[in-house]
Amino acid sequence: MTTPPPGGSLLEAIGGVPTAAAELVVEATDVHKWFGRLHVLKGVSMTVKRQEVVVVIGASGSGKTTFIRCVNHLEKIQQGRISVNGHLIGYRDVNGRLVEDRERNIARQRQEIGMVFQRFNLFPHKTALENITEAPIHVRGVPEAEALETGRALLARVGLSAKSEVYPAQLSGGQQQRVAIARALAMKPALMLFDEPTSALDPEMIGEVLEVMKELAREGMTMIVVTHEMGFAREVADRVVMMEDGQIIEEGTPEHFFTNPTHERTKSFLSKIL
Amino acid sequence: MPVTPGSLLAVSNPSFQFDLKFFLNFVFNPAPALLGGLAITVYVAVIAQLMGVILGVLSALAGMSRSWLFRGISGIYVWFFRGTPVLVQIFLVYFGTPYLLSGFDLFPNHIAVAGLDLRGAILAGLVTLGVNEGAYMSEIVRAGILSVDPGQTEAAKSLGMTYRLTMSRIVLPQALRVIIPPLGNEFNNMLKTTSLLSIIAVEELFRYAQAVNSSTFHSFEAYFGVALYYLLLTTIWSWIQARIERRLGVATTGSGGGRSWRMRMLGFANRSGQGAGGMR
Numbered sequence: 001m002t003t004p005p006p007g008g009s010l011l012e013a014i015g016g017v018p019t020a021a022a023e024l025v026v027e028a029t030d031v032h033k034w035f036g037r038l039h040v041l042k043g044v045s046m047t048v049k050r051q052e053v054v055v056v057i058g059a060s061g062s063g064k065t066t067f068i069r070c071v072n073h074l075e076k077i078q079q080g081r082i083s084v085n086g087h088l089i090g091y092r093d094v095n096g097r098l099v100e101d102r103e104r105n106i107a108r109q110r111q112e113i114g115m116v117f118q119r120f121n122l123f124p125h126k127t128a129l130e131n132i133t134e135a136p137i138h139v140r141g142v143p144e145a146e147a148l149e150t151g152r153a154l155l156a157r158v159g160l161s162a163k164s165e166v167y168p169a170q171l172s173g174g175q176q177q178r179v180a181i182a183r184a185l186a187m188k189p190a191l192m193l194f195d196e197p198t199s200a201l202d203p204e205m206i207g208e209v210l211e212v213m214k215e216l217a218r219e220g221m222t223m224i225v226v227t228h229e230m231g232f233a234r235e236v237a238d239r240v241v242m243m244e245d246g247q248i249i250e251e252g253t254p255e256h257f258f259t260n261p262t263h264e265r266t267k268s269f270l271s272k273i274l
Numbered sequence: 275m276p277v278t279p280g281s282l283l284a285v286s287n288p289s290f291q292f293d294l295k296f297f298l299n300f301v302f303n304p305a306p307a308l309l310g311g312l313a314i315t316v317y318v319a320v321i322a323q324l325m326g327v328i329l330g331v332l333s334a335l336a337g338m339s340r341s342w343l344f345r346g347i348s349g350i351y352v353w354f355f356r357g358t359p360v361l362v363q364i365f366l367v368y369f370g371t372p373y374l375l376s377g378f379d380l381f382p383n384h385i386a387v388a389g390l391d392l393r394g395a396i397l398a399g400l401v402t403l404g405v406n407e408g409a410y411m412s413e414i415v416r417a418g419i420l421s422v423d424p425g426q427t428e429a430a431k432s433l434g435m436t437y438r439l440t441m442s443r444i445v446l447p448q449a450l451r452v453i454i455p456p457l458g459n460e461f462n463n464m465l466k467t468t469s470l471l472s473i474i475a476v477e478e479l480f481r482y483a484q485a486v487n488s489s490t491f492h493s494f495e496a497y498f499g500v501a502l503y504y505l506l507l508t509t510i511w512s513w514i515q516a517r518i519e520r521r522l523g524v525a526t527t528g529s530g531g532g533r534s535w536r537m538r539m540l541g542f543a544n545r546s547g548q549g550a551g552g553m554r
């Protein structure tokens with residue numbers, strides 16, 4: 001790998017493994033989603049246990065990105081239910097019918113779910129450190145001094161101590177993505193979602209981001225990762241999920257996918273990306 | 275003897291000629307009333323523009339809200355105030371509202387506001403120009419908000435920010451860079467549009483020129499002289515605007531040096547994108 005792993009434990013910087021209340025962190029049952037008439041999720045069910053790392057693979061358009069965006073309610077779902085830490089996400093159950101929850105409640109639920117985007121989405125008008133402290137201070141109400149301390153510790157752990165006062169435009173893609181991971185961690189989430197975190201990166205920067213993610217996985221963060229990085233999957237995934245046409249068509253350990261994938265689509269997909 | 279316009283003018287300006295001395299005196303030795311008019315012009319323009327910005331932000335947010343009621347209110351507001359002449363709006367507000375309120379005069383000659391004696395016509399003018407300006411600012415702010423990458427909103431939401439926090443701390447500061455240049459043009463217009471308030475007897479700059487004209491019949495001297503004063507105001511403003519935009523220009527190249535806190539606050543310190551390394 002290009003960059004040595006960042007110094008020290010990532011989760012130590014935020015006070016240890018966030019204690020998820022539930023043993024099952026994510027519980028998605030029969031999730032359906034339509035974009036207009038397009039049926040993009042056709043009954044996806046998935047559970048993620050505490051400290052488990054699930055890698056979701058599949059061709060573009062298979063619904064994998066849409067699915068993890070539903071997990072923090074960036075997308076609405078039309079059928080089924082998704083719970084995180086035992087709490088229904090985005091909806092309230094009113095006599096068996098699901099009604100979209102209030103904005104404030106949804107915002108509170110999202111505090112427990114970190115998300116890392118393909119295109120980083122750092123706030124360009126804030127420094128690296130301000131990007132990290134923004135939400136702890138203004139959403140969680142953490143005292144500024146404490147937020148700054150945590151922010152600096154996180155930056156150090158992703159190997160960017162020297163960049164705390166720098167604006168995103170002055171950082172490389174890999175550096176930006178590492179700041180984005182630190183930003184999500186600063187909220188001490190019980191679950192981290194990664195939406196193709198290395199797809200927008202130049203090849204030589206992929207390694208440094210994957211190193212941070214592997215470190216996080218080893219330290220026990222619960223993660224759902226949409227990626228095509230099978231090396232990452234082999235090293236840290238507990239489970240790999242293959243999606244095709246809005247459905248999960250195969251699920252198993254990384255070894256299973258590398259040695260004897262059963263589904264024809266999985267075989268042809270893996271032969272293209274490996 | 276028939277009274278012709280010419281014969282009237284001849285009364286106090288018998289030579290009917292450009293009076294250089296009068297003109298120079300008008301411009302370079304301004305009467306206190308002229309300076310008073312200048313002050314009213316500037317202060318009405320600034321306050322009306324501020325009102326316009328506030329109303330514009332509210333209207334833009336309402337227009338982009340999920341509620342059809344808010345969208346409808348914003349739509350009708352912008353439609354009406356952009357679609358009718360501001361002069362008509364001034365008359366409607368100042369002369370028209372008492373008829374709507376069964377004779378109650380919203381804008382009496384003297385209004386005590388926080389211990390100050392405010393002329394009703396000024397208040398009516400401020401309200402009309404501010405509300406009119408809000409309709410234009412609404413579109414400008416809307417364009418500014420739409421210029422911000424939707425990924426910014428998603429990132430803010432994913433961190434647990436509410437709509438209000440997302441707008442105030444993430445989206446609007448970034449929209450400002452797009453809003454500022456047209457806002458400067460709007461204020462240039464506003465400085466000049468205030469002259470319309472002369473018609474409801476607000477004693478601003480142009481009203482003073484009219485008074486000089488009618489008492490001395492030095493029409494050219496008074497109107498050209500006051501034109502120069504407007505030119506002075508808009509020139510000063512252009513200079514200020516150019517300075518702001520030059521800073522914006524420097525900042526958008528991504529160079530880090532020389533950021534003032536103001537520029538940082540406005541989000542000008544950096545390019546809005548995600549940097550060369552990352553964007554597709």
